[in-house]
Amino acid sequence: MEQSQISLDLVGKALGEDIYSEQGILLLKKGTILKEIHILLLQNYRFGEKISIDLNQAVPSVDPKKSRTAKPYKSFLEEIKDLFHHIMNGENVDFSEIRGTYKLLVELSLQDLAIIPVIQTEISKEEYLYQHSVNTGIIAAIIGKILRFSQNDCFLLADMGLFHDIGMLRVDEELYEQEGPLTKEEFEQVKKHTELGYSFLTSIARLDPLIPQAALSHHERLNGTGYPRQLKQEEIPLLIQIVSVADCFNAMSMKRNYGKRKSHFDGVYELIDQTHKNYLNPGIVIPFVEYIMRQHLHQQVRLSNNEIAEIVFIHESEPHQPLVRVGEQYIDLREDLSLRVTGVVEADVKESVLN
Secondary structure, three states, X not given: OEEEEOOHHXXXXXEOOOEEOOOOOEEEOOOOEOOHHHHHHHHHHOOOOEEEEXXXXXXXXXXXXXXXXXXXXXXXXXXXXXXXXXXXXXXXXXXXXXXXXXXXXXXXXXXXXXXXXXXXXXXXXXXXXXXXXXXXXXXXXXXXXXXXXXXXXXXXXXXXXXXXXHHHHHOOHHHHHOOOOOXXXXXXXXXXXXXXXXXXXXXXXXXXXXXXXXXXXXXXXXXXXXXXXXXXXXXXXXXXXXXXXXXXXXXXXXXXXXXXXOOHHHHHHHHHHHHHXXXXXXXXXXXXHHHHHXXXXXXXXXXXXXXXXXXXXXXXXXXXXXEEEEOOEEEEOOOOOOOOEEEEOOHXXXXXXXX
């Protein structure tokens, strides 16, 4: 046990004693893993005092390399690749079998805190469509879980995401593999994938109607600037709005910028920007961004000014602008909009900085 000053530095540590109010009401039990809200509560009741911390009860860290989802994920990528090739060749395919396998992968993914770095591993541009399809479904299911949707709805979201871009199989593959900007004519060709996907999926028996609808409408935007039908607000079903967020996040995070792969922090800031433009629903984006940022609480990250900082507090309403610590200084990124988190510091870099 150790007596420690009450501060945000204790987030993630285990409480070593029961905490009672002046009236004798139990506020926090011994062994509680402290969160930001607990620190605020303790500061109200024990201002200036120290509390007992159990140093033997560590919060388990998550290592993407040891994720139990990694192998099933890679295996399923091969399955979806084969499925898409059969579709391209005009062959009959068994959708029920592939969806059953995918359901098992989604179940694993929903329990894996390291799933985002696992699914956004480096892959060749020729296989981007397969990985993007699988990832979008997994991320959509995660968002559904965050928003407390039923398990069945989460699985439906996964299927909607898995097949949302299937119309791309009818588009010249050089267009969707192209890294540079498309011409106006090329973009018009790519936009047809929504209607092509809808037409194909509506021909398949026993699919939930929202699956082909997601293929058709995942590029619609709340302000009516999307395509193909320029739908607005409530005209776009909520589940499809979720698929749109998952699609955008994965696409943005896996893009390359002048040959360098972006981090998922780039995807986070782009999602926030799209809510400001009224493209995407903030009621979906903000909880998802909070989930992403919380994966990095107490991690060493690099800021846009190239300084190394530790994320110490996530603001619920503005999770993309956390409180960080640089050395002994605390910086609230809500108050310095010129700074952003750009990436996680690798272990070897972290050690050289701390030593």
